[in-house]
Amino acid sequence: MYRAWQRYAALAALIVLITIALLRERISQTYDQSSPAWLHRDPQAPLKPGQKTASGSGSGSSDTTGLDSANTDAHPIDTLIREARFSFKQLLGKQSVSIEQAAARYRERRGRHPPPGFDAWFAAAQKNKAIVVEEFFDRIHHDINPLWGLDPAVMRKQTHGQKEVIRVRKGRVTFDGDRRDKLSFRQRFHEWMFPDDRRPPKIQLWAELVEEALPHIPDLDMAMNTMDETRVLVPWENITALMATEAKTRTLIDPSRAISTYSGFADVDAKNEPYEINWIRGEAGKYWDHMRVACPTDSPSRNVTSLEKFDLPLDYPSAPEPAFTYHGYVRNFSMSQDACTQPHIRDIHGTFVESVSMATTHEFLPMFAETKLMPNNEMLIPAAAYLSSDTMYSGGHKHGGPWATKKDALVWRGVASGGRNKIDNWTHFQRHRFVQMMNGTTVSAVERGEAARAPTFALAPVEVYNLTAQRNGQLGSWVSTFADVGMTHLLCTPELKGPDGKKIKTCDYTSPFMALAGNVPMEEQYSYKYLPDVDGNSFSGRYRGFLRSTSMTLKSTIYAEWHDSRLFPWVHFAPFDNSFMDIYAVMDYFLNGHDAEAARIAEESRLWAESVIRREDMMLYTWRLLLEYARVVDDRREALAFVDDLRD
Known part of the structure; x- marks a missing residue:
């Protein structure tokens, strides 16, 4: 009977592999295979000005060996499309189709074991027919990793004491926030159109998304940024030190030492204390100065100050930025987004002219947000607008x-x-x-x-x-x-x-x-x-x-x-x-x-x-993010790990 079960399991695995291969071929069936693959950088390593790298988010290597020479008459966009299609096809070949494969690729890319609950998450991904490629979750670790340098107890106290928080306790989701957040999306629709009016119920939409992952989310508190504007800007030097600490914690502990039970939030629930953050307000016209301290010390924007006034001629570039373009067209999309590499952005984007509102801090508060500037330090979750119909x-x-x-x-x-x-x-x-x-x-x-x-x-x-x-x-x-x-x-x-x-x-x-x-x-x-x-x-x-x-x-x-x-x-x-x-x-x-x-x-x-x-993909992304977050704010985080696939 056991051997019969093995045969059925092998047949099922074969069917899954064939299905995924067919899907991959459907998506990439006509890609040009003559182009070299892009090099993939460590997602934890910040992009430096002029660095020629690539990632799944669209950054492209500036080494065109074998590309331009193949057809000197090709339009630059022809080359960019060919590069991108090949890189995309290469990434599709890294899909995980079993928990063993997914866990192994996690360990290889992250340098530590997956968090407890990773197996349930992967089972849900398979049930929802999700395409699981480890690189798809680089953003999570880019956002989470600096938190390994902070004290878990302090982070629990910080987040628990904020005014707008989603809480998970014993498989139940609640949220604390402004009364307006409890209105339906359609009730707030008109107001959201106008920046001087009040916000929509973003926190409620996010709470509903978290609820879809129950009962698999451990107890936790999520401090939420419900503003349009991004808020947490930790100085670059501080982030560098935190990342150095995180690097030292990366280890594949012996499976015999691993634990799978999260500690919970009984300590902060018992005290229920507010935590005051030094929110900087009223300096919307100087947001650039707050942003640039989060830029690398050797970046072009680090020592460029905010404009004193804006009734001056534009600092408009005369040519595209060569560091992220190829013959004038965007090649490294991540770098094209980064204001740290482009001082002129301070003069041509409303974020740095005068934003609608401002509540910024240079203290590292673990906070979730739907978007952020490249130097910001919030943890990204799917946008509330994407959760509305x-x-x-x-x-x-x-x-x-x-x-x-x-x-x-x-x-x-x-x-x-x-x-x-x-x-x-x-x-x-x-x-x-x-x-x-x-x-x-x-x-x-x-x-x-x-x-x-x-x-x-x-x-x-x-x-x-x-x-x-x-x-x-x-x-x-x-x-x-x-x-x-x-x-x-x-x-x-x-x-x-x-x-x-x-x-x-x-x-x-x-x-x-x-x-x-x-x-x-x-x-x-x-x-x-x-x-x-x-x-x-x-x-x-x-x-x-x-x-x-x-x-x-x-x-x-x-x-x-x-x-x-x-x-x-x-x-x-x-x-x-x-x-x-x-x-x-x-x-x-x-x-x-x-x-x-x-x-x-x-x-x-x-x-x-x-x-x-x-x-379904937004739910799965949030689920996995919260497993990582629950671990990093746990006092026993170094021992929390999924290792069932390694045990006999």
Whole structure:
């Protein structure tokens, strides 16, 4: 009977292997196998300025040996797509199909045993048909590892004493927070559209996600950042010291020493003491100065201070940053997001001009957030917008028709979020810049030498991208043929109201430069081939909806999210620089002779999004993150380990 069971088990394993192989082949069946694989860096090692590395989040090696020489006439984006597809295919070959395989790959990459409960987590992943690749969870360890240098008891006290906390006790989830957080998402929908209004019930949506992983989540407290803005900025020197301590704790303890029972939170529950954090407020215009102390000491931005005022000409780059580009196109997407490597970002992004709100600390508070800047120290979880079915962010159940039926054009609608735009600073905000750059009339005026018509940007010199339309002085006319971009509300500061008491959507200081555009719901946007996505107050909540659509996503951002390690630029989306100077060249590539490449990116994105950023995947990611978190705040953390696969 035992041998019969073994035969059935072997047959089942074989079927699983064949199924996964077929899936992998479906996703990558036509990838060019002639390109060399990218080198993968240690995800715990911070990226240094100019470092030429790659990762699953889209950073690419700048060594082009065997790529350029293969076809000297190839467009740079051809090379980037070929690189990315090969790297993606290589990563797919690392899927784990058994608990033994998953645990072994965890130990190899992390240098310690998985946390207790890892087997139940992996069983749930298999049940939910999740694709398990260890690199997909690099973000968790990037966020968690510095906590190994802190005192567990202090961390428990810190988090327990915060005002907005999700608590897990004996298999039950509760949350403490503002009364407004208990309203439904739809009740807060309108208010969330406007940065001067109160937030939606993010904490409730997150609590519901945690609840889906019960009863497997140990007792813990999650201090939550419910603001749009990121908050925890620990000085680089402190993080470096903590990481050195963490490195010393990495060890594969003898299985006989391992324990599987978490200690719990009885100590902090008994005392129930508040813990005061020194929150820095009222310095939104100086956020850059708080951010730069978290940058590496040798980074370009470390010793560059905030601008004293913003009624000055833009510090707009004349060419793309070579450290993360290939012939002017984004190659290292992670590095393109990093403000530490780009001092000019302080002048062209609302986060560093004047954010809507601010509550920042340089103390290391273990805190969870839906997004963060690269130097921030929160632990990332799936965004609340992705946990809602509201059509504002999903577009509904329909995600667009066939590619051939779509408009061969680009569409974007949004409000003028990004911070408090005012008469003396609005020209420094990213969304205002994007709207102006995608307005053909404005671009034509710039071509005629009327720079005053476009105070938000400057055209790159012709030789940077050598676009035919720009050489002929027809760039604006060409942009008008494909771009449908505009604001639906300009969010003036101070807010203006009409005689009837209703908010006025226009501003005196922006009216000469841009007009309001009619609303285009997400569902209608899916009838266009190209969907650009740019930052607002922080990340854009439409990103997941775009990726799941049948259109192609173009992405520019300085914010990191939970899913970055499992999305590949030039495979699942087309990246563009945060200055937006390369957007014309990117669109020129796809619109002029490369429609098939755009269609393929759109299709790969849709298939992949329905495989690795489903709600089930968000739950599994959060579940695994919380196992790691529960261990690192436990006094017996060095002994807490899953080792059942190593025992006889």
